[in-house]
Every structure is written in structure tokens, then in C-alpha cells.
Amino acid sequence: MPELPEVETIARELAVELTGRTITGVDILWPRSIAGAVATFKRHLAGERIVAVGRRGKFILFRLASGAVFTIHLRMTGKLLFAVAPSEKKHRRLRFRFHGGTALHLVDSRKFARARLWPQARKGGDFPGGLGPEPLLSRTVYGVLEKLTSRRAIKTVLLDQRVLAGIGNIYADEALFRAGIRPDKAAARLNVAEKRRLSQAIPAVLNQAIANMGTSFSTFRNSRNQSGSHQFRLQVYGRDEEPCRRCRTPIRKTRLNGRGCHFCPECQR
DNA sequence: AACAGCACCTGTAGGC
DNA sequence: TGCCTACAGGTGCTGT
Numbered sequence: 001m002p003e004l005p006e007v008e009t010i011a012r013e014l015a016v017e018l019t020g021r022t023i024t025g026v027d028i029l030w031p032r033s034i035a036g037a038v039a040t041f042k043r044h045l046a047g048e049r050i051v052a053v054g055r056r057g058k059f060i061l062f063r064l065a066s067g068a069v070f071t072i073h074l075r076m077t078g079k080l081l082f083a084v085a086p087s088e089k090k091h092r093r094l095r096f097r098f099h100g101g102t103a104l105h106l107v108d109s110r111k112f113a114r115a116r117l118w119p120q121a122r123k124g125g126d127f128p129g130g131l132g133p134e135p136l137l138s139r140t141v142y143g144v145l146e147k148l149t150s151r152r153a154i155k156t157v158l159l160d161q162r163v164l165a166g167i168g169n170i171y172a173d174e175a176l177f178r179a180g181i182r183p184d185k186a187a188a189r190l191n192v193a194e195k196r197r198l199s200q201a202i203p204a205v206l207n208q209a210i211a212n213m214g215t216s217f218s219t220f221r222n223s224r225n226q227s228g229s230h231q232f233r234l235q236v237y238g239r240d241e242e243p244c245r246r247c248r249t250p251i252r253k254t255r256l257n258g259r260g261c262h263f264c265p266e267c268q269r
Numbered sequence: 270a271a272c273a274g275c276a277c278c279t280g281t282a283g284g285c
Numbered sequence: 286t287g288c289c290t291a292c293a294g295g296t297g298c299t300g301t
Contacts, residue, residue, distance in 0.1 A: 003294060032277090058295080075295045077279080091279085110278045112295065152271070161296085168294055217294070237294090258273075260292080 002074050004058060004135070004166030005209035009228060010080055011060050014104070015053040017082050018062070021098045022049045030093040033106060035116040044068065044117055045096070057131045057165030069118045069127050072106065078113030081105045131165040135202050142199035148187040155183035156257050158202075167202065170215055170237045173262045175201045177236045182268045183261050184254075208233065236262040 094106035178201035214228030240253030
């Protein structure tokens with residue numbers, strides 16, 4: 001469900017709530033929501049103190065006093081709710097308990113979300129491996145786009161987490177609209193002007209969405225179960241048949257690599 | 270290398 | 286109301 005801006009929103013709130021807290025225990029309500037050994041996860045986390053909460057791509061990172069790290073990826077429908085009693089009773093998968101009766105619940109109807117323990121902090125501290133750079137600075141994004149030689153569609157490349165970490169289906173569509181580029185254009189065929197526009201558009205779209213605390217459709221909520229407001233700012237995503245906000249041409253929806261793909265046939269060439 | 274198809278899961282919306 | 290299909294913000298696997 002959540003992409004970089006939603007995960008960033010959640011991580012910032014959890015950092016405030018959880019930094020310095022000690023986990024008293026973990027309850028595994030749906031064992032497959034743990035990647036790796038369940039018993040090890042449970043044993044290792046009991047008694048651990050959280051020293052920092054952050055984000056890398058779409059992963060939420062919890063740094064522990066021992067030097068270990070655990071990550072949570074929310075995939076499509078995962079939510080993290082911090083409360084004494086979570087507002088949602090259904091679909092609870094994990095519960096991290098803290099002193100004083102408060103707890104962090106992973107709530108996830110589709111059961112795709114995964115928590116994982118990384119017992120040894122790896123050198124450089126980057127978790128998990130294999131991710132491309134963060135796409136929040138134009139300079140960084142330009143450096144990546146500059147080197148693209150792939151004939152894959154540019155949107156497909158933007159969704160590849162090894163290229164840039166954190167962009168998902170909503171913000172790929174939004175950034176390509178802002179840059180005026182067709183989603184199915186071959187990545188290697190972007191000219192310098194297009195690469196420059198896209199390297200501006202991606203951080204602009206993501207930072208604006210972070211400022212709006214993310215996009216909330218039916219299921220996205222932050223850790224206090226509040227909605228973000230970026231859904232009111234979307235230009236193309238979920239707007240098929242509706243008029244383009246720039247030129248009034250109806251937004252078109254197609255399918256690219258099995259995912260819905262929204263664009264303005266007039267503004268994106 | 271790159272793509273399609275499917276798997277993982279459940280909920281919801283729309284057609285009939 | 287019920288039955289059926291398609292689709293959903295993600296990723297990983299397999300086969301071609």
C-alpha cells in the first residue's frame with residue numbers, strides 16, 4: 001500500500017512515540033508476517049530497547065540498543081497502529097508490547113506485510129541491501145537517470161527498487177505527468193531535457209506528498225489512524241476519464257507490466 | 270536481459 | 286440478496 005511518503009509519515013510519528021522504549025514482548029498473531037525464524041525474532045526482541053526509528057525506501061527501520069535492526073515492510077495493506085487498544089480489531093498480525101500497557105500493532109488485511117530481524121548491523125548500516133538511492137534530491141535522481149541504458153519503459157524502471165528506492169505506482173504516475181513524459185517511453189530514449197525534468201519532478205512530488213502526510217485511499221492511515229491529504233492533490237492517479245487539470249483532456253488508464261497506469265495523452269509525449 | 274504470468278491474500282465495487 | 290469477475294498503493298518466483 002504505502003510508498004515512500006506514507007512510510008516516511010509513519011516512521012516520523014513512530015520515532016516520536018517509540019524512541020527510547022523497551023519492548024517487553026512480541027505476540028505473533030500470524031506467523032508468516034515474520035520473514036525468517038519466528039522464534040528467533042520473538043526471543044531477540046524481548047527486552048530490546050529501540051534507539052531510533054527511520055525509513056529506507058519503503059522499509060521502516062527500528063534500530064535496537066544491541067546493534068541489531070528490525071525492519072517492517074507494509075506492502076499493500078499493512079498499517080502500524082500505536083495505542084493501548086488499537087482501533088481495529090480485525091486483521092491484527094503482530095503486537096509489540098511496551099511498558100505501561102501500550103503496544104504497536106501491525107494490522108494487515110491481505111497478509112503481505114513482513115517484519116524481519118537483522119541480528120548484525122551490516123557495515124555502512126544500510127538495510128536491507130540491494131536498494132537504489134533515496135529519490136529525494138534532484139542531483140541524486142539525475143545521476144541515476146543519466147546512466148540508464150535500459151530499453152524498459154521508464155515507469156517500469158522507476159518502480160524497480162534497485163534503481164531508486166521508494167517510488168510506487170501512484171508517485172511514478174504523478175512524477176511522469178509532472179515531467180510530461182509517457183510512462184511507456186523506453187528509459188534509454190529520454191533526452192537530457194526529459195531527464196532533467198524528471199529528476200526535478202520525482203523529489204518535488206515525493207516531498208509535496210510528505211508535506212501532506214501521504215495519500216490516503218481506503219486503507220492508508222498513520223500510526224494514530226489518521227488520514228493524509230495528498231489524495232486531493234493527485235493529477236493523474238485514479239483519475240481515468242476525468243479531465244486533465246492542465247489541459248482538460250480526459251486522463252487515460254492503461255496497463256503496464258500488470259499495473260494500472262494513468263497519464264494525460266496530451267501533456268505527456 | 271526482460272517480460273509475462275502467477276503466487277501470496279482479502280476486501281470491495283460493479284455487472285447481472 | 287447473491288454470485289461472479291476484476292482490481293487494489295508490492296514484491297518475488299518461475300518459465301520463456
